[in-house]
Amino acid sequence: MTTVKKQSTKTVLSARKLTKVYHTGAIDVWALRGVDFDLYANEMVVLLGASGSGKSTLLNILGGLDVPTEGKVIYADHDISHANDKALTRFRRDHVGFVFQFYNLIPSLTALENVALVTEITPDALDPAKALDLVGLTERMNHFPAQLSGGEQQRIAIARAIAKQPDILLCDEPTGALDMQTGIMVLQAIENINQELGTTTAVITHNAVVGQMADRIIYLSDGQIAGIDVNQQRLPASQLEW
Template sequence: MPDPAVNDLAFSVRGLTKVYATAAGPVHALRGVDLDVRRGETLVLLGPSGSGKSTLLNILGGLDRASDGAAIFQGQDLTRDSDKALTAYRRDSVGFIFQFFNLVPSLTARENVALITELARRPMTPEDALARVGLSDRLDHFPAQLSGGQQQRVAVARAIAKRPQILLCDEPTGSLDSESGVQVLQALRDVSRAEAATTLIVSHNADFAAMADRVIRFRDGAITDIAVNPHPVEPREMRL
């Protein structure tokens, strides 16, 4: 019989290594990382710049390839997939949220989200996705008519509109003030819970740990600590 513990995993990472060739010599971005990620959990990845956390996120998102090791997503080894298979994986299973919103300035909030829903297999409507992040009254506003926090919430709506199994967030509040950052994190928490999405958030801000199920700390391309948070709090209760 299948191992239920294995079936409960979103990702199983073993010996994951990433080496970049530079003029100054090889740079070891990841050094044999091992990590299991359970379905539906929220992880916060902390560490200084260059510690490997964003590199791990990019490999798990199918945006970069490992030099060695394995990253298994529900039986699919992302480190050995073809480019075509990785494209399908990104399209069908992963929602990305980055520090910069990357909205199309000439399109409304509704139209920016529709760019994704037109490609997805089982999407929400743009209106539903924007309602999930509290922007029902901003459907026809252009990015220039929205605050930074509202633009990032449009980016969250765009990411979750295709109902991804995985949400990967790289410094999602890095360009926002504290109040807007809390609103974005709360939107992420609400939609990931509603969709039972596995969520990984990369940040420099140690305060993010309060909202995580587990906190993964990185240094020099390796995981130095994994801490379970027995009582995750709502972002609205956090002080950033």
């Protein structure tokens, strides 16, 4: 069954004329070329593009992990693109959750303890057990990472990212290291977070099929937005086939 969802018009994050140039010796590498981009409240966005298209650079700048060469990022009427390190750290801590291709869990801590690390430094955090329940891992909360599959470890990473109840969840190739069946389970966890908590979510992928579960698909090529598609009906992650 497809999901019909009214598009929100409330902007959570805006990027204008984002340009990123990396200087390598005498060579300039243009990762972004004047990108304009908005994230809307509660939506699910998929960023599609080949390797080198600028997807990760865009996500890193939106999340305050990197700064643009030119242009700006606006969050809550504040330009964070030229904020100092302290302000960017506060922005990432209080407002953004990150999920990467590799899970970065602490091997000596259980699933519950890995999630609890975030909740201890964040105001208004979810109970760690609740966060694990949202990704379907209640029964595995006392297991260590080495006792869990790759897909389960990635779902712990998602639980850790959303336990602080961020306004924005940014996922960079979250299924890149997983097989299809396991990847779908991870996408279902991300989908559930978006629907249950209303977390604005952006997912980077090179797999066009994943775009079917999004409200919008943003196509990137050569550091520019090449096109935008709007899905009137979202396909549940459980029905994706690739």
